[in-house]
Amino acid sequence: MLMHAIHMAILLFLNGLLILVDDIGHSILLSQQEDPVQSSLNFCRLILLYVKGFECTDVERTLDYALFFKQDGITYSDETWRIIGKINEKGARYEGLIDKYAKDIDIEDAIAKVASDTEVSGDGTLAGQLYMAANVSFIY
Numbered sequence: 001m002l003m004h005a006i007h008m009a010i011l012l013f014l015n016g017l018l019i020l021v022d023d024i025g026h027s028i029l030l031s032q033q034e035d036p037v038q039s040s041l042n043f044c045r046l047i048l049l050y051v052k053g054f055e056c057t058d059v060e061r062t063l064d065y066a067l068f069f070k071q072d073g074i075t076y077s078d079e080t081w082r083i084i085g086k087i088n089e090k091g092a093r094y095e096g097l098i099d100k101y102a103k104d105i106d107i108e109d110a111i112a113k114v115a116s117d118t119e120v121s122g123d124g125t126l127a128g129q130l131y132m133a134a135n136v137s138f139i140y
Helices: 002-014 043-051 059-065 067-075 080-084 097-101 107-120 124-133
Strands: 029-031 039-041
Touching: 002 043, 043 059, 059 080, 059 097, 080 097, 080 124, 097 107, 107 124
Parallel strands: none
Antiparallel strands: 029 039
């Protein structure tokens, strides 16, 4: 039943029919005291809570539900290279799970954003590999 509720929420979200919270730090459902019927949904938190049960065991399914959370999903997963695609010895990237969304997002841009977040978090080696996968060249 929960899966049906999540799918309904996704459909409502995609059609612009949800009233969303303005801060993802709020609880899942935020009701106005002056008008309890007027409630806002923390859609991000709802999806994250739902995928929590399988995010480490079913990466492909997690990406299907949380496309817009792909940056965190990639860097916190042990399956980084399965998601973004492996890099061969010549620096060419093989397709990964993320390539399924190539018509919706710029894959190299998404990987570059993950690389940037990884660099900020202090893992320079992984960040460098991710930058290579994103075809980003930089000079220091």
